[in-house]
Amino acid sequence: MREPALPQLAARHLSKAFNGVRAVDAVSFSIPDGAFLALLGPSGCGKTTLLRMIAGLEKPDGGELLFDDVAVAGPRGVLPPEARRLGMVFQSYALWPNMTVRGNIEFGLKVQKLAPDERRRRIEEVLEVVGLSGYAARRPHELSGGQRQRVALARSLALRPGLILLDEPLANLDAHLREAMLAEFRRLHSVSGATFIFVTHDQEEAMAVATHVAVMHRGRLEQVGTPEDLYRRPQSEVVARFIGRGRTLPVEVLASADGLCTLDLAGAVLKVAGHAPAGPGWLCFHASDLSPAPQRGPLAGQLAGQLAGEVVNQIFQNGVYASELAPLGIDVETISLALPERLAPGTRVEVQLSGGWVIPRRSSATPTLAGGTPATARSPA
Amino acid sequence: MAAETAGPRIRRAPATAPGPRKETLGGERLLLGLVLAYVLFTTFWPLAELFSAALRPGEDGRTLGLMRDVLASRATGRALWGSLVTSGLAVALSTVLGVGLAFAVSLIRLRSPAALVFLILTPLLIPSQTMALAWIELAGSGSPILGALGLAPAPGSANPLYSTGGIALVMGIEHMPLVFIATRAALRTVPADLIEAARVIGVPRHRIAASVVLPLVAPSILAGALLAFTAAIGNFGVPALLGIPGRVSVLTTLIYQRLNGFGPSAAGQVAVLALIMTVLAAAALALRSLALRRLAVPLPAGRPFEPSRSSPVGEIVLWLVVLVIAVMPLAALVMTALLPAIGVRFGLDTASLAQFAAVLANAAVRRAFANSLLLSAGCALVAVVVAVPFAYLAVRRPGWLVRALDVGVEAPWVVPGTVVALGMILAFLPPLPLIGVSLYGTLAILLIAYLARFLPLVLRPVTAAAQTADPALDEAARIVGAGLARRLACVFLPGVLPAAVAGAMLVVMTALNELTLSALLWSSGHETIGVMVFALQYEGNSTAAAAVAVLSTGLVFALCAAANAGARWLPERILPWRQ
Structure with a gap:
């Protein structure tokens, strides 16, 4: 038995450039054994390159990659994918078209010189796990997209690797199948006990399956954390805006103590959770943190944490008016919230902030890492 | 990991701990x-x-x-001149025939375009020595076809193809498909819109072909012609069978004759001749890529032009041309092969398989x-x-x-x-x-x-x-x-x-x-x-x-x-x- 606290996969300052463009830029993280990590980011952020370096299909320019504390890539050499003993599901599934389903699964087992009996047992086992018993004699072109996906998974699982990499595995499936496959991934993750790393550009997908989500942006790792961490406690402006379509407002932090920041928002002084030191900061929040303040009555205009804005635009959606407000006194883009009624453009609305999180502005955005890997020094780009 | 999940449980493979090593490339x-x-x-x-x-x-x-000695020799000059003249004439014929056939096939609605195109391409499929032999039999005094028509040269007279013109004719027909393929491929990329736009404003058909279509496909025609030139410069079979008896010297046959006469020890000397051929071929290919890259106009994608008008006269002329360039020479070759001996007139009574048995x-x-x-x-x-x-x-x-x-x-x-x-x-x-x-x-x-x-x-x-x-x-x-x-x-x-x-x-x-x-x-x-x-x-x-x-x-x-x-x-x- 392995110590549960031991990180199974760790990267230190991992970098890779293509034609002078830094695709992966000094990325450091570590994930514990058995985790389900989603690498999340917009296309071109370097997440697939990072995954391919973990697989051994790309050679890093610098930095180190460790499996179970053993370097598989680093200054002393690079272990080729053939010797890494991991599983990978490709975006195109990469099923060998000249082999049957059985042949696709058996190929790796033959390569690993397993006895015929053992091979047959494993093929039956993984086909049952992915629900494709009876399809062993089919060829890849005779299968649907979802079935091909399952064969690709079965092929990876048959070798019983400790680490399975999934490169945008749902990109080629329709929305309905995606839901089903996400549930399947969760189930297979718990059945196999392997560590899964899942690359996606879709945060809904990432949030739905992953125990840990790593947000990447322009080759850099912005933050690794649980889905709730990312949503409630973003560590950078990029993460705050990306996750859940969050909004950020520039504020001045006046004081900070006990995880609460006192800040000045367009003249109003309020207290919001966060660890930002006094100075410029970002107030991060989501549409769900905003609600209209009571406009009439004894408390009107007296509650702390209020913000005023003018209605710019409204759309009737899901039973409420999704409204865009131009905040008064702050020179920023619009903020959005749900209002119960239609209001004329220009109407002043008082808004109440019921959550939020404060981070320093122009932060160095050093990602804190699950498992406590040391912080990363960023090379100037 | 909790084991209560449904379904068969997959055991983890024991972790391997391979030390770092060089990438196994x-x-x-x-x-x-x-x-x-x-x-x-x-x-x-x-x-x-x-x-x-x-x-x-x-x-x-x-x-x-x-190199100086070989370049200064009269034989080299004659062979180089011979190569240039025969290839130049051959390319002119290839281009006229290839472009004409490609336009005809693309612009006339034909009853059996596939058969026609296959026959047009046959000269490319038949080796050049066979091609030369077929034309020798067709044009000679013993020609089984011209003889039957009463058009054969007088017995005893030299074959008219044993000449510069003869070499150019046979090579021109042999390499015609190169121009044909290039032109036809280019014609297929011309969008029908461009032709229809000209018709709508009242341009007559022949003017459309000459002023709208031809300029668009000209770079491809040039490229095909330069390819035909390279092929003609390097052709050995045709000048060997026609030029050696006709005393027309070209570079390929001069190299062959020198090596035959002086043995392989002459290889160093004729290497200079080979170098000249390489330079000619390379220059033609360089020009070709220049023509394709510099002269070609990017065409908008669109529905290709489909011929809609049939032309019975045009179709008959087309079949006659194909008959002459592809069918008749091969027929003459087969008929010659069926003769029991040289000089015998071909007829149903004389035809036999004796030659096949003999060879x-x-x-x-x-x-x-x-x-x-x-x-x-x-x-x-x-x-x-x-x-x-x-x-x-x-x-x-x-x-x-x-x-x-x-x-x-x-x-x-x-x-x-x-x-x-x-x-x-x-x-x-x-x-x-x-x-x-x-x-x-x-x-x-x-x-x-x-x-x-x-x-x-x-x-x-x-x-x-x-x-x-x-x-x-x-x-x-x-x-x-x-x-x-x-x-x-x-x-x-x-x-x-x-x-x-x-x-x-x-x-x-x-x-x-x-x-x-x-x-x-x-x-x-x-x-x-x-x-x-x-x-x-x-x-x-x-x-x-x-x-x-x-x-x-x-x-x-x-x-x-x-x-x-x-x-x-x-x-x-x-x-x-x-x-």
């Missing part, structure tokens, strides 16, 4: 080394020998003395067939074995060395065959280092020459097929731990097999009737079919030559038919004409 390095050695041996070394021979100092030690009973002819079959099959097999890993490296592991090799192996296909053959003599006449055996005078030198020249015929389609394959297939095999040899055999090869087989068939069909290389490299006991046709005609035994030519052409068609019949046992998409 050892297999790929070895493969690259083998490919490099192969290309150096079959291609770069012979060509380098040729160039160094051509650039040698003269007998008095002057720099480039040999098949001849040990040298049978040996030639065996040699050609062995050489072409062996060449196809080796080319596949080399091309598959070569294409793997070129597509999956591109680097400067692989790219250089990829361009380099094209050279023997692009330069005239005579140049390749000379390089082979220069490289392999001296005993090989280490083993001390000379390959000259063996079948091996022919095989190496064929391999150098025909490798691109397999490598191109295989590389193209490999480029369309998903690179993840190879990566997925690496992930499950498969080494290079296993990935090549089980993942890469199945994907490119159809292309490799198609390329191999093309090699067999081309190599079976090869003459240019064989004429310089054959030796007694190691004749090929092409050499046999040439030698029989040279001896004056034209009916036997015709019989061998008919047999070899029939053999190629029989191989096609056999492959066609066996198509259902082959993987899909393997035969080029069944797509």
Whole structure:
């Protein structure tokens, strides 16, 4: 038995450039054994390159990659994918078209010189796990997209690797199948006990399956954390805006103590959770943190944490008016919230902030890492 | 991990803890080394020998003395002039015929366009010595067809094709398909909109063809014509059969005659002539790529023009032209082959299979067939074995060395065959280092020459097929731990097999009737079919030559038919004409 606290996969300052463009830029993280990590980011952020370096299909320019504390890539050499003993599901599934389903699964087992009996047992086992018993004699072109996906998974699982990499595995499936496959991934993750790393550009997908989500942006790792961490406690402006379509407002932090920041928002002084030191900061929040303040009555205009804005635009959606407000006194883009009624453009609305999180502005955005890997020094780009 | 989840539980494999080690590219390095050695041996070394021979100092030690002497000689001047004139006239004919036929086929609605196009392309499929022989039989005083029409030259008079004009005529028709293919492909990319726009504003049809369509396809026509020029400069079969008896000297036949007269020791001297041919061919190809890149206008994509108007007169003229250029010469050849002896008039009463029986009973002819079959099959097999890993490296592991090799192996296909053959003599006449055996005078030198020249015929389609394959297939095999040899055999090869087989068939069909290389490299006991046709005609035994030519052409068609019949046992998409 392995110590549960031991990180199974760790990267230190991992970098890779293509034609002078830094695709992966000094990325450091570590994930514990058995985790389900989603690498999340917009296309071109370097997440697939990072995954391919973990697989051994790309050679890093610098930095180190460790499996179970053993370097598989680093200054002393690079272990080729053939010797890494991991599983990978490709975006195109990469099923060998000249082999049957059985042949696709058996190929790796033959390569690993397993006895015929053992091979047959494993093929039956993984086909049952992915629900494709009876399809062993089919060829890849005779299968649907979802079935091909399952064969690709079965092929990876048959070798019983400790680490399975999934490169945008749902990109080629329709929305309905995606839901089903996400549930399947969760189930297979718990059945196999392997560590899964899942690359996606879709945060809904990432949030739905992953125990840990790593947000990447322009080759850099912005933050690794649980889905709730990312949503409630973003560590950078990029993460705050990306996750859940969050909004950020520039504020001045006046004081900070006990995880609460006192800040000045367009003249109003309020207290919001966060660890930002006094100075410029970002107030991060989501549409769900905003609600209209009571406009009439004894408390009107007296509650702390209020913000005023003018209605710019409204759309009737899901039973409420999704409204865009131009905040008064702050020179920023619009903020959005749900209002119960239609209001004329220009109407002043008082808004109440019921959550939020404060981070320093122009932060160095050093990602804190699950498992406590040391912080990363960023090379100037 | 909790074990209460439903379904069978998969146990974790024990973690392996391999220490860091060098990336195992050892297999790929070895493969690259083998490919490099192969290309150096079959291609770069012979060509380098040729160039160094051509650039040698003269007998008095002057720099480039040999080149100066050869360039100053009258024979060189005559041959160069002959090459330029015959090729220039041939290209003019190829261009007029090719462009005319391409426009006619594209603009007239035809009843059977496929049959017509196939017949237009036949001159390309028939080896040049067979083509020359067919025209000799058609135009000679004993012509079975012209004789029947009363148009044959008087008996005893020289064949009118034994002349500069004759060479140009036959080469012009032989290379016409090159211009035809280029023009037709370009015509297909002209959007119908452009033609319709001209018709709407009232431009008459002939003006549309001349002022709208022609300028758009002109760069492609020029490119096709330059390709035909390169082919004409390197053509050996036609000037050998027509020019040697007609005393018309061109570069390819001058090299052949010098080597025949003075033996392989003259190879160094004629290397200069080969260099001139290479320069001419390279200049034409450079101009061609310039024409395609600089002159070509980017065309908008659109529905291609479909001919809607039928023209009975045009169609009859078209069929007559095709009859003259493709059907009549071959008919004359077959009729000659059916004659029992030279000088006999062709008729139903005189026709017999005696010539076929005679040539098949001849040990040298049978040996030639065996040699050609062995050489072409062996060449196809080796080319596949080399091309598959070569294409793997070129597509999956591109680097400067692989790219250089990829361009380099094209050279023997692009330069005239005579140049390749000379390089082979220069490289392999001296005993090989280490083993001390000379390959000259063996079948091996022919095989190496064929391999150098025909490798691109397999490598191109295989590389193209490999480029369309998903690179993840190879990566997925690496992930499950498969080494290079296993990935090549089980993942890469199945994907490119159809292309490799198609390329191999093309090699067999081309190599079976090869003459240019064989004429310089054959030796007694190691004749090929092409050499046999040439030698029989040279001896004056034209009916036997015709019989061998008919047999070899029939053999190629029989191989096609056999492959066609066996198509259902082959993987899909393997035969080029069944797509």
